[in-house]
Amino acid sequence: MKKPAFLITIDTEGDNLWRNRSGHVTTKNAAYLARFQQICEKYRFKPTWLTNYEMAIDPVYIDFARDVIARGQGEVGMHLHAWNSPPAFALTDNDWQHQPYLIEYPREEMRKKVDFMTQLLQETFNVKMLSHRAGRWAFDEYYAELLIEHGYRVDCSVTPGVNWRFSPGAPQGNGGSDYTRFPREAYYLDAADIARPGASPLLEVPMTIRYKHSGLMNTLKQGYDRLRGKRRTPSVYWLRPTGGNAQQMITLAEKTLADGADYVEFMLHSSEFMPDGSPTFTTEADIDRLYADLEQLFSWLQSRTQGMTLAEYAAAKSAT
Template structure:
């Protein structure tokens, strides 16, 4: 590819799952066309990583089917274990604790992945190629299951981030620790997903940069140890927050300067809806989000070309991306 690529990933799920513990609504479907139109304006193709509640919503099915029919995006899979069939009561209140899929028994993990994969493929009549784990929790068994089902791309890894302090099951050990994972795309070793291997599953890690220099990070971690705390170094994502346009541009610039052949953006579908997330709480904040997105996409349009996750995989395999293994 002549330019680095811009990969847009959207965790496509119910409304404000940070807060809603007793029901899952899907009103945010009504707000997705605006973002799709913005992507198309700049020649970008979002990958809509789709959760169970969205996969059974008639309005979402209509929206996603249109995207597929026009070749303007991709539908992938996203899985939140607590409401994805077959249901299995792990904690006594899974909707409140939101346990990680990797905390469930192995057979249940496999059944849940198979179920949502079959549902999506039957609904949209396309093969599922791309995936992101719910709450970023991934392991070898999960990877092996995706491989068995013919997935080509995973994008669950968040390099430089340790999720072990984010609880799932009260009896569990928290989420996945990605602090020392590769920052570039790599075919994973399914027995050790932190290592480059020879499986058929391509890992495309999120675009994340340290907020501070290595020296500052080292000093801050030393202070934390003296205080008896253990925290990951602060990071910046290619992910909108309120008023972080320049920060996102800096993440892109730093990533491309380090030799990357892609940058990967993410957001949740509910963040396009007023009140659908803790981040963008009303119409004014949504409008400011779109102001930032308009500027970011115009800026990226001069520097990158848009592809879906599956298209990136195809280019990587053919050697048309700069897949030289930059760290």
């Protein structure tokens, strides 16, 4: 690649799922996505819309995504929230409340859900599904095996340095995936151990994340937390907007590229482009500040990177 890639990944899902534990999901945010698509195209970047069930059946989103695909200005990939994705299977006494991880389900139920979502997306958008991100970032070897069987080429579920064990899913489960010892750069994963490089055809593209503090400081903080009876992962910076953090994102991207990375990966949820679609951006003024931050970040990245979808990046990696 002549320049490092800028990978824009959007978890494309229902409205304010942080707050919604009722079982009734709305998809009003589908009407707010065109503005973000326009700013991406302004800077010649191509988002990957990682799409879950409720969005895949929303007529507004379907029309939007088909247009993006037809014009070659982005990609649709798969995103799967296990508690809300057919076929139905009750894992807990209230799956909407607990929002269990897909990797907590019986293997046969995992397979059925991956089969269904892959087929639904391919039939709806008339394209092969190549890119994927797990719901709630939960990934394991069997999940990887299912993706490989379906011909996926790239996954972006790994959040290096983050331990999701402290985030509960099913009450009888062990929490999410622990990524504290995973690579930070893209790698073809070992299907028998997704934490290490191997010979599988599935490219893992970890999120762009860096620790806020030094290794020594993290050790001291975690030791102090244990004494207080608390468990949490060390603090990190993500390449994602949180409101007024444009310079922080630029600094993170700059350090990542300076370390020799051949990509930086940005993420956000589709509902965050809509007022009151998330806990972070609740008003129209918040959304305007979000776009002001995006203008600064995208402007800085435009001359330093090249826009690619996840599948385009995977194809470029395989050609080298």
